[in-house]
Amino acid sequence: MSILLRTNKLSKSFKGKEVVSEVSMTIKKGEIYGFLGPNGAGKTTIMRMLTGLIQPTKGSIELFGSMMNRNASELMKRMGSIIEYPIFYDHLSAHKNLELHCEYMGCYEPKAISEALQLAGLSQTGNKPVKAFSLGMKQRLGIARAISTKPELLILDEPVNGMDPVGIRELRGLFTMLSKEYGMTLLISSHILQEIDLLADTIGVIHNGKLIEEVTMEQVRSEHADYIEVITTDGRLAAFVLEDKLGIVNFKMMEDHTLRVYDPRMTAAELARSLVLNDIGIESLTRKSISLEEHFVKWIQGGSDNG
Known part of the structure; x- marks a missing residue:
C-alpha cells in the first residue's frame, strides 16, 4: 500500500508556545486513519496544517508524493475536509451551498452534488435554508x-458531532x-473511541502535541486480545493459586476481588475448577477483549509519565 500523506517533524507554535511538536505521521492510500487524543492535544491544529489553513512553524508535509509548500493550491483540490464546525451560507439551500463550493473548487458537476447529498442523507431537504437545519443536519x-x-483524501475533524446513535451508525457505514468502494483515504479525529475502534485501519495517538503512538488496529487487537476476568471471594488467595500452583504470572489484580488472566493457555473452565478446588468462591467469570479505550488510557498515561 503506497503512502499518500507523510509529515516530518511537523511543529507549530503560537506566541512562542509549541502546541504541536515534531509530529511524524504516515497515512497509506485507501486506509482509514483514526486520530485520537484528549481535548487540546493538537489534533485540530495538525489537521489545519494539513489542509493549508495555517502554516507549520517547522517540519514538512508530503501529500500525493509532492511537498505541500510547492504546489499547495493544486494539492488542495484533491482533498475534502471538515475542520471544527462547518460554516455555510445560512440563507441558501444545501444544494446551492454545494454548487458554490464546487464552483470555487473548479470541479462543478451537478450529478456529483446530488450524489453527495444523497450519501449524506440530505437528498430530501429541497429549498430549505441551512439556517433551519439542526446541528446534526449541518454536520451531514x-x-x-x-x-x-470526490477527493482522494478526506480529512474529518469530529465528524459525528451532534449526531444521534442512528446517525452515527449511518455515517460509519x-x-x-x-x-x-470509492478508494478514498480518510483521516478522522473523534473523541468517541468506539467509533474509531469500529472504523480505523490505523490509529495515531497524540498527547501534549506529540505523536506518542502510531499502530495498526490489527496490531492493537493482537496484543492480549482476550483475557478472563474473574471476581472471587478472596482475590489475594486467587492470585496465590494462579502463581504458585498453576504457574501463571501473566495476570493482573484489578481490585481486591477482581483478577484478569491474560495467559492464552488458561481456559475459563480450568480456572474455575482450580479456584473452586482451593475453596475460593467465584462471583463471576467472563472472557473479554481489551478495548481500544484501555489501550488509549495506557498510551496517554505512558505519554504523561514520559513527559
Whole structure:
C-alpha cells in the first residue's frame, strides 16, 4: 500500500508556545486513519496544517508524493475536509451551498452534488435554508460538501458531532463505503473511541502535541486480545493459586476481588475448577477483549509519565 500523506517533524507554535511538536505521521492510500487524543492535544491544529489553513512553524508535509509548500493550491483540490464546525451560507439551500463550493473548487458537476447529498442523507431537504437545519443536519451537510468534489483524501475533524446513535451508525457505514468502494483515504479525529475502534485501519495517538503512538488496529487487537476476568471471594488467595500452583504470572489484580488472566493457555473452565478446588468462591467469570479505550488510557498515561 503506497503512502499518500507523510509529515516530518511537523511543529507549530503560537506566541512562542509549541502546541504541536515534531509530529511524524504516515497515512497509506485507501486506509482509514483514526486520530485520537484528549481535548487540546493538537489534533485540530495538525489537521489545519494539513489542509493549508495555517502554516507549520517547522517540519514538512508530503501529500500525493509532492511537498505541500510547492504546489499547495493544486494539492488542495484533491482533498475534502471538515475542520471544527462547518460554516455555510445560512440563507441558501444545501444544494446551492454545494454548487458554490464546487464552483470555487473548479470541479462543478451537478450529478456529483446530488450524489453527495444523497450519501449524506440530505437528498430530501429541497429549498430549505441551512439556517433551519439542526446541528446534526449541518454536520451531514459539511460531509456532503467535503465529498462533493470526490477527493482522494478526506480529512474529518469530529465528524459525528451532534449526531444521534442512528446517525452515527449511518455515517460509519458511509465512511467505510467511501474507503472500500470509492478508494478514498480518510483521516478522522473523534473523541468517541468506539467509533474509531469500529472504523480505523490505523490509529495515531497524540498527547501534549506529540505523536506518542502510531499502530495498526490489527496490531492493537493482537496484543492480549482476550483475557478472563474473574471476581472471587478472596482475590489475594486467587492470585496465590494462579502463581504458585498453576504457574501463571501473566495476570493482573484489578481490585481486591477482581483478577484478569491474560495467559492464552488458561481456559475459563480450568480456572474455575482450580479456584473452586482451593475453596475460593467465584462471583463471576467472563472472557473479554481489551478495548481500544484501555489501550488509549495506557498510551496517554505512558505519554504523561514520559513527559
